[in-house]
Amino acid sequence: MVDDDAQLLRALRITLRAAQYEVVTATDGRSALREAADTHPDVVVLDLGLPDLDGTEVLAGLRPWFTGPVLVLSARADSQDKVGALDAGADDYVTKPFDMAELLARLRAVLRRGASEPDEPVVRTEHFTVDLVARQVTVGDTVVRLTPTEWGLLSELVRAPGRLVGQRQLLQAVWGPAYATETHYLRVYLNQLRRKLEPDPAHPRYLHTEPGMGYRFTP
Amino acid sequence: MVDDDAQLLRALRITLRAAQYEVVTATDGRSALREAADTHPDVVVLDLGLPDLDGTEVLAGLRPWFTGPVLVLSARADSQDKVGALDAGADDYVTKPFDMAELLARLRAVLRRGASEPDEPVVRTEHFTVDLVARQVTVGDTVVRLTPTEWGLLSELVRAPGRLVGQRQLLQAVWGPAYATETHYLRVYLNQLRRKLEPDPAHPRYLHTEPGMGYRFTP
DNA sequence: CCCGGGTGTCAAGAACGGGTCAAGACCGTT
């Protein structure tokens, strides 16, 4: 739970405890990010109005590696704000003041969607490591520079280790919904990624192609 | 999209079409359930105020088999109603009147979470395993590559363990409605699947033929 | 005994999708 209002924090903590949740709190953005990285929570409840960082910045800091649900609280009811937060990675947006029973129900709803994988901020293989938080890739001991597009593609694949990611899904995530059929882009950029990361780019060991379906990162 | 207000339905359809969604509509609960079963949508937007069935009844009819997200619309802002709908399996709850941009953002948010399946997504037999989420098939210890068509066929069969799946149903699901009579395809691809999966392809143990009817996967 | 519907099996050409390279378009910076 991240909120700068100690009053509200206390009330929430009591209610959530009573509902059998374990609660960790933070009152500003920086400590929120630190706590999240330390405790690996199942869900984050985040107030947008924080003293140090903007709420969306916290969201942006969380999202590269945190795959669990984030429920945003905010005093602002403007739909601009809602769209911004949701597109920044929030799973739900509740405006203050809110009904406690509704918040709990929404928490149950987002948690129901599976708290599946344990989140790892850093993905390692024998040949390279991908640091989702620092946005940095290391091959052997040397840091490799990736372009924004290359990074977007790689992080999308690396976040689903072993799972097949459909080409449509990749295109929509990296380029946007309008590019869902531009499969050519994928070939070009996968090629570049393999040349930068694979020990033998011609015979990929980590970034596999599943013809007609998509691509798969195999750790 | 399920709503009895034709006006709203039309507006939504236009907006969603523009955003590259394919839209199927229904104006009452019963036809909504029928359409959903026929078209297997990725997401359902459901108005709670319907002429025939109560919205929660539709939700209850959907949830036993529909694993995708359901976004509920309602004129009622009471938090009792919200809690009820969310606990009945809704993924989000939006009160009318709503801002279109917000609805789209919430749609993106629930779709981003993907079609996570609550039931066991891995089907195992003594000789091979089918991981429906990772889209991977393993025979013994080795991973077997399937073509898109082979995978489509296999997943359709494996999703109904022990049950007979009609030829027409298979063809429509994998090749599309226009191919409902091309039973030859089934023979060719079942043959390939058996050669890849069965211990003795000539005497299938898992992928059985029911002459004149269809095929059956027996775990 | 033959016949016909439905099935299993094989193979070949066509169609498709993928890898690769490089030139041009685009963008922000200097």
Added chain:
DNA sequence: AACGGTCTTGACCCGTTCTTGACACCCGGG
């Protein structure tokens, strides 16, 4: 205005996959 990096687009070759046709088989009924 020039520059560097990045993204988009086009062209080519290649392997795979899909489609289609041919033929053998099994099994019941005439």
